[in-house]
Amino acid sequence: MGRFGDDKIEEVRSRADIVEIVGAHVRLRRAGRNFVGLCPFHNEKTPSFSVNAERGFFHCFGCGVGGSVFNFITRVEGLTFPEAVRSLAKKYGVTLPEHDVAGPAAGEREAMLKASEVAAEFFAHVLWNTTDGAMARDYLKSRGISVETARAFMIGYAPSRPASLAKALEKRGLREAGVKVGLIRKDGNVAIGAETYDMFRGRVMFPIRDAQGRAIAFGGRVLDARLPKYINSPESPLYSKTRTLYGLFEARQAISSSASSGKDRAILVEGYFDVIALWQAGFKEAVAGCGTALTVEQLRVLSRYTKNVIACFDGDAAGRKASMRALEIFLQAGLLGRGIFIPSGFDPDTFVRERGAAAFADLTEKSELLVDYFIRDQAEKVGGPTAALEKRVQAAKLVAEKLRLISDEIQFNLIVRKTEGLLGIGEEVLRKEARGPGRS
Template sequence: MSRYFENELIEQIKDANDIVSVVSEHVALKKKGKNYWGCCPFHNEKTPSFSVAPDKGFYYCFGCHASGNAIKFLMELEGITFVEALERLANRANIPLPEAKLSPEVRAREERRKKLYEACDLAANFFHNCLLKTSFGKVGLEYLKKRGLTDETIEKFKLGFAPDGWDKLYKAFRERGIEESILIELNLIRKNEKGQAYDFFRNRVMFPIMDGKGRVVGFGGRVMDDSTPKYLNSPECQIFEKGKILFAFDKAYKSIREHKQAILVEGYMDVISAHNKGVTNVVASLGTAYTKDHGHILMRQADEIILAYDMDGAGRQAAARAIELLQNTDFKVRVLAMPDGKDPDDYVRNHGGQAFRELVEKAVKPLDYLLSESLIKHDTNEAEGKQAVMQDIFPFIANIHSQTVRDDALKALALPLWLDNSTIFRYFRNYTQKGNIELVNEGATKPKDIVSGDEELLMALAITNPQALQEVVQYLPLEDFQNIQYRGIIEKIYTLFTQTGQYQPESVEVVLTPQEYEIFSRLMMIEVNEAVPVLIRKIRLHSLREQYKMHSILADQLKRAGDSTFISELHKCQEIQNLIREWSK
């Protein structure tokens, strides 16, 4: 439910929840200086790099660069919304929240969504009870047991069975007073040409699909006879978007975070069989290709994604699409080519969880996988075969955003084609020229990271203290900062301050670039024991001395060249010397 809260109330809730206390409920912290330190909950580490500053109400990880306040900590850790995190902290501090003021239209829409969730949950219970407590479900239970699933796994995934009847669910739900329109919208029932209602799922083992919060939003059903389709899935509705949900993420996210690795498979049984054998960092993309929304779900949980799709035609296409979307992201990506064309379900049932983990360890890089697939298809003893392989692989290489990595990939391609490096590079140039493909070179655009102790300390004071910020802007020309990024940060924060009269990390994040905000977050954790005027004087004098050195060298060069403008450079040197004396007093 969308709700608006006044900034004053948000600040009250933040102030009432000591960030050290909030974080300590999830992370073991030890005090060191003014700050508290622990192992980051957002990435796997043995040496603590996660710092919490109680006086600033802020955390920052020097490893993965996660940062924010208590609200953001809960949002990132538990995958909840801003409002949900705020409500939790308000309850924690016994602060009453105002009732949401919603328009009749919005209220009706939210009530409708609530009914959809409730009906989905009731349907999951209905199917689950049919599987375990009725004679209808005997065939389904035998099927699941035959697949090696334990009672615990059946319960964990709330597996069920849709009876082989036209309207058993429909009648049961109408008797409970559930609106027919709700059942139709969820595609639990449909109507024939005569207007008669019938159950959408019949004679199928049922797999409830849950969102990241564990709410049932849809179903998948596997038929028990030779009917088609073999798998029937809930169509999308307002609470169910396939491209934004990973099957079993609600059960896998803790394991994914612990291993910093997500194994992405295709089918329900691939996931369930893996979890059944103790491999719990496995999720599925619900029969759709990997999407960017899936990446957003996994971003804070995993460093690495293992693609373990079926090795049939559709699976190979899905793997190729996922590789394309994952290229140039922060994820490390590897591809698991299942042996003998098996799917993960077959393999883990026949060989066990440990064998599957060992197979995952052998997963290869995307280039190696794509090259292997292409070499199987084409005869590289013939010139046409070599060209075909290059046409398969060149699009992947052209999309690499690092010239060094791109060059290494071309060299790796040259070897199995029995071509020398110069030849493969020539073919690649021809490919990009014909296709008007513009190559990206990220390495050339990354700014230089200049570090200065005094500048860092002054910045740490300026970004947390309005008085310090005003003194910096008033007495220190921005050009005196050797670090160009510091100049931009100060300028943007001061503009924000003059416009609003304040600057909190949340509002600062809006005006800074992601790279600037990462620097801002790191600076927030620095403890400073020196006064602002002392640091301003140090930085100003250092800058003036550097300027004096530059102008004196230039004056000497001009004089040697017989250029009379050397006199003006000497005048500038004199002016700078006078400033140095003044600042040295």
């Protein structure tokens, strides 16, 4: 899949008109936000096959087949995945790299990975073996992070001298690659009197790793409180903020090894320190966004490993609001999502350190479906199933808006039934409000 580069595949995917492509094989008609038609993959008389143009996928509620425009082409035209990418790239005018694997683009990518690896090793060396690192070692200790944990996450320290890493990269011929991944800059910085200088200076460094464990970007936390607390690597050919989760490499194994017992799950938190503190306390399945708000893409990546994702929120009003926003993102990613609320004044890091692992485990056991919080919230606002019908219908409309985001029929039915109970609104009314293919 990676032979064209993920960016190229994404470009083809976003340019391709899935309605046009599917429409060449299936007679489609518009139904609300979607297009529906008779499924080309199983025999049917009433349409249960739908195409979502906005989100670029198709799904059949009858036989369960679904996926991207590429999956459609591979199935219907019998092409391999790369052939499907090539065919669509040609049709929509996207230029693909000439050489699949060993071309110059691949060489450049290798150099960027090498530069990131050299940087991670350099930062770790400075942290553990130099006097520059002493302050950072003390700092990690003050946050309760053991040496073993710090090493597992490849934590390092970027010295405050302006061009320390730049020199290390230049020596290995990796200056250009270092610039491309945002580790060094060469536009000259008058303030620090250097032509080529390090982006990260005087910061505790958290390498962000890809699924294979290779550093692809960094987050840096300052020790000097006068500067911005965190800076993160910019987007690069190696690194997309919206698709990357911090800690996924470390969590992956824990998640998949519990899959056979059906107890697989991921815990979604906000910061590097949350992931690290939970890992150290035995919750190896914790991951975090990389300084961005949660995205659908991040959840899609995570859902390849587990469908059971517990998100942590602050236990205040802002946290409640955040959980409502998260619900929409979870549903768009095809996940129901569970939530826990961390008591006010704590974050997962401080909570697990001060209250202990058992207290955190208790919280996760009390996790609830995000959609339950949402429906209950709506029901409470209007006064429950005995409130005036008008008010309940209004609340039902809000729930129906969320229902429209659900493509899974079982999930959809589950939530319709819950809403019926909490709002006293008939199933038929809800279905009508949230009408989609196969649901009218």
